[in-house]
Amino acid sequence: MAETATTAGRGANWEARRLAIIDTSAGVFAQGGYHGTGIAELCEANELGKGALYHYIGSKEELLAAITDLVMDEVLAGVDRVIAAGGSAAERLRALGAEYLDIVVRYPDHVWVLLHEFPALTGDRATDFHKRRHAFESAVEQLIREGIAARELRKTDPRLAALSWLGMHNHAYLWLKPGGRWSAKHVAAEFARIFLDGTSR
């Protein structure tokens, strides 16, 4: 569904190799930027000739889309899990933050590429991406709306509250790294506390 390249008629480990290329290339893009990285660089990083590389990726932009799709798949799956789990609005916001920051830690390069290079997507790939991104943001806003309706949260502009929640969590891709100072769980708990209870004494 999120896949542009078809798997049909491919060898047994075509898909596996493709995934490996996507992961490796995410690191290269995260380092040098999408436009700043040449095909030759990708070939070197993947230890492949141009012919072989193109056999797996189709085009440079398709490779970028594969990286962003991979992250968005995880994010939207996290949203579904949280919604399915139920609970109060506060509990679900807490859980969604933990899911999201977990993805940031597990895919630091992919997330960096997603957040920095999504404007390079064009045509259908761009609209698809925006649709899925909007779905995520709407889910957060909806959670807040429900919290307000249930009198669990105070009356606020839900869109603005969602944007502040998203800002806090999105920004983490810049400093939250695997093996770093904080765990995703810890940061998520702290952020939930700040978002819900504030920092005032």
Added chain:
Amino acid sequence: MAETATTAGRGANWEARRLAIIDTSAGVFAQGGYHGTGIAELCEANELGKGALYHYIGSKEELLAAITDLVMDEVLAGVDRVIAAGGSAAERLRALGAEYLDIVVRYPDHVWVLLHEFPALTGDRATDFHKRRHAFESAVEQLIREGIAARELRKTDPRLAALSWLGMHNHAYLWLKPGGRWSAKHVAAEFARIFLDGTSR
């Protein structure tokens, strides 16, 4: 100081023309990305030949640095104003948020370029940028530390609290636009409320 290109020995309105080029080019970079934008595109946007353009900008990267410097000058000036004004930690955080979001609205393209393309800076320009960015982030953290010391804010990890504050406000460059749904003042007030008091009822 933040200027690499020297003004010495230039004509009367060399500096003015240079600033106009910086502003125009910020829009082009915001649209197509730094690496994604060619010199030819910049020439067209500025209605200048290559010779004329290079007479003002020195190099493509210097142009990028000029854009980021312009924003950082404003941001650090805002920090100084807020520190000079005094007041409680909460008041100063509120004021700093308003200053920052005001810059986001006044320089939407420049801020976009800054936050998206700063990794393209190299050498001294990169270290300079990181130094100034760090100064800003430290100021926020210091404000929070003081708030905790004064028992105005509850005991929290000040670094993590600062990162959440920065995330909320940095993220605004994606959706806060001049003439848009909200004013900078309004968003700043709302964000301060969320950061200080939370969203819980």
Added chain:
DNA sequence: CAGATCCTGTACCGATCGGTACAGTAACGC
């Protein structure tokens, strides 16, 4: 008016851009 200085377009540079064509090799089904 002379001379210097600032400004600007044109032509051009070697390098690299993303992408394709294709021949050759390896692995597989039969």
Added chain:
DNA sequence: GCGTTACTGTACCGATCGGTACAGGATCTG
């Protein structure tokens, strides 16, 4: 063993990359 298909490196494409050289025009200073 044969034919087919999957895979991969090399050579090459036109276009564009960022940047420079330079001559002539414009403008200012005396």
